Amino acid sequence: MDTTFVLLSIAKIAVVWGGVLTGAAILVLAERRISAWIQNRLGPNRVGPFGLLQSAADVVKLLFKEDIVPTAANRFVHDFAPMISITVALTTFAVIPFGDTIEAFGQNVKLIVADVNIGMLYILALTGIGVYGITLAGWSSNNKYSLLGGLRSSAQLISYELSMGLSIIGVIMISGTLRLDEVVMHQTAPLAHSMQKLPSWLQWLIPVAGWLPSWNVFFQPIGFITFVVASFAETNRLPFDLPEAEPELVGGYHTEYTGMKFGLFFLSEYANMITSSALITTLFLGGWHLPFAESWGLSPFALSLVKIGTFFVKVTILVVFYIIVRWTLPRFRYDQLMRLGWKVMLPLSIANILATGLLLLWWS
Amino acid sequence: MIESYIPIFIMIVGAMGFAVVMGKMNEFVGPKRPSEEKLSTYESGMEPVRSARERFSVKFYMVAMLFIVFDIEVVFLYPWAVSYKLLGTPGFITMFVFIAVLLVGYFYVWRKGALEWD
Numbered sequence: 001m002d003t004t005f006v007l008l009s010i011a012k013i014a015v016v017w018g019g020v021l022t023g024a025a026i027l028v029l030a031e032r033r034i035s036a037w038i039q040n041r042l043g044p045n046r047v048g049p050f051g052l053l054q055s056a057a058d059v060v061k062l063l064f065k066e067d068i069v070p071t072a073a074n075r076f077v078h079d080f081a082p083m084i085s086i087t088v089a090l091t092t093f094a095v096i097p098f099g100d101t102i103e104a105f106g107q108n109v110k111l112i113v114a115d116v117n118i119g120m121l122y123i124l125a126l127t128g129i130g131v132y133g134i135t136l137a138g139w140s141s142n143n144k145y146s147l148l149g150g151l152r153s154s155a156q157l158i159s160y161e162l163s164m165g166l167s168i169i170g171v172i173m174i175s176g177t178l179r180l181d182e183v184v185m186h187q188t189a190p191l192a193h194s195m196q197k198l199p200s201w202l203q204w205l206i207p208v209a210g211w212l213p214s215w216n217v218f219f220q221p222i223g224f225i226t227f228v229v230a231s232f233a234e235t236n237r238l239p240f241d242l243p244e245a246e247p248e249l250v251g252g253y254h255t256e257y258t259g260m261k262f263g264l265f266f267l268s269e270y271a272n273m274i275t276s277s278a279l280i281t282t283l284f285l286g287g288w289h290l291p292f293a294e295s296w297g298l299s300p301f302a303l304s305l306v307k308i309g310t311f312f313v314k315v316t317i318l319v320v321f322y323i324i325v326r327w328t329l330p331r332f333r334y335d336q337l338m339r340l341g342w343k344v345m346l347p348l349s350i351a352n353i354l355a356t357g358l359l360l361l362w363w364s
Numbered sequence: 365m366i367e368s369y370i371p372i373f374i375m376i377v378g379a380m381g382f383a384v385v386m387g388k389m390n391e392f393v394g395p396k397r398p399s400e401e402k403l404s405t406y407e408s409g410m411e412p413v414r415s416a417r418e419r420f421s422v423k424f425y426m427v428a429m430l431f432i433v434f435d436i437e438v439v440f441l442y443p444w445a446v447s448y449k450l451l452g453t454p455g456f457i458t459m460f461v462f463i464a465v466l467l468v469g470y471f472y473v474w475r476k477g478a479l480e481w482d
Contacts, residue, residue, distance in 0.1 A: 006370065009371035069392050072405050079387060083387050085380070094371065114375070148420075154424075155423075159427060162431065162438060176446060178446060258390070260386050264386055339479070343479060361450065361452070361453060361456055
């Protein structure tokens with residue numbers, strides 16, 4: 001273990017956290033402005049130019065609020081639950097590559113915080129821990145609304161975690177690795193390479209679609225849809241925001257939270273949105289890969305920046321999609337939610353695995 | 365190989381530090397004016413009726429048990445998926461039998477009504 005490695009890791013962590021936290025702050029504002037636009041209102045536009053400093057003002061306000069812990073609550077767990085949520089939200093990004101490599105300090109640096117060979121398992125493990133934050137918050141508040149919100153939430157999160165885990169398996173079967181940077185590398189070849197094996201009556205597709213990059217979304221359309229739906233449920237976003245359904249549960253699991261402890265739940269929700277958009281991008285939409293970028297004749301450094309920019313743009317598009325979906329769709333009823341999770345998503349993702357297995361056998 | 369986990373370790377320690385500082389900040393910089401009403405459990409402005417420490421629906425336990433069964437299946441599928449291209453047809457048949465056994469259990473649970481929520 002040498003010092004350069006540790007310093008580089010710290011630099012990369014700073015970049016990731018800077019990106020995620022700034023992103024979350026801008027996202028809160030974007031969400032409020034887009035919802036205002038959809039509902040024909042103005043939204044916050046007073047603090048700073050276009051209201052850009054609104055989130056900063058909100059954080060300062062939250063920090064100077066009184067910390068109210070109800071007498072009936074379990075004080076230690078009540079303090080601990082938001083800390084679990086934010087720790088998980090801030091550490092999940094460690095294994096997601098946000099660019100290819102970049103020349104810095106005379107080395108070729110891989111743009112991924114932790115280059116571990118079990119990347120996918122790490123993310124699933126952390127998603128599992130994230131359930132504790134919400135469940136414990138609901139239980140420790142000793143409030144009926146919170147308890148119901150926490151229970152609903154844990155049931156929802158574990159139900160959709162199954163389909164999430166199963167829909168990734170198709171991608172892993174294709175790329176044969178759990179490393180997310182290798183999953184991205186595997187998607188950089190043009191689609192024409194894998195289309196050579198098509199039967200003769202489908203050969204006409206090669207000139208039509210052969211120029212496309214071989215992103216996993218083209219091989220795993222069902223896996224892509226189930227994964228996107230499951231990540232909506234995992235991040236508690238509408239149409240799956242039953243844990244905090246305002247009309248019936250007040251605030252759900254965070255009813256009894258004030259000040260920055262509430263802010264931590266809020267922040268981790270938005271950080272999770274960014275992380276899951278980054279995960280969708282990495283697994284299904286080619287990560288940092290931009291077709292034909294290699295042929296522009298850019299210098300290696302500029303090319304790395306273009307790749308980081310591509311990743312950023314893809315994640316931004318997905319995040320805006322999240323926001324627009326939230327303000328467009330109505331909420332599920334709880335029995336509909338569980339039915340969708342157990343009776344539609346689970347069989348669909350298992351069928352997807354079997355179909356992928358058969359196709360891969362026939363392909364090779 | 366263990367060296368590649370150092371960044372994760374740094375990240376977790378940093379995130380915990382951030383969490384503790386932010387979560388405890390209000391206790392130090394916020395005002396402290398507690399009153400009995402303020403510290404009572406929230407119930408839309410009414411006196412709280414009964415406690416939250418009561419029994420709740422058995423369905424939540426059912427979901428948790430089914431989750432464990434199927435999540436173990438998912439865990440078994442991961443190493444298989446990584447080496448799928450090496451295993452070839454025998455690998456597919458083995459896993460097909462495994463999933464078929466689980467699907468029998470799944471349809472049994474479905475027919476028994478454990479997946480119904482109303």
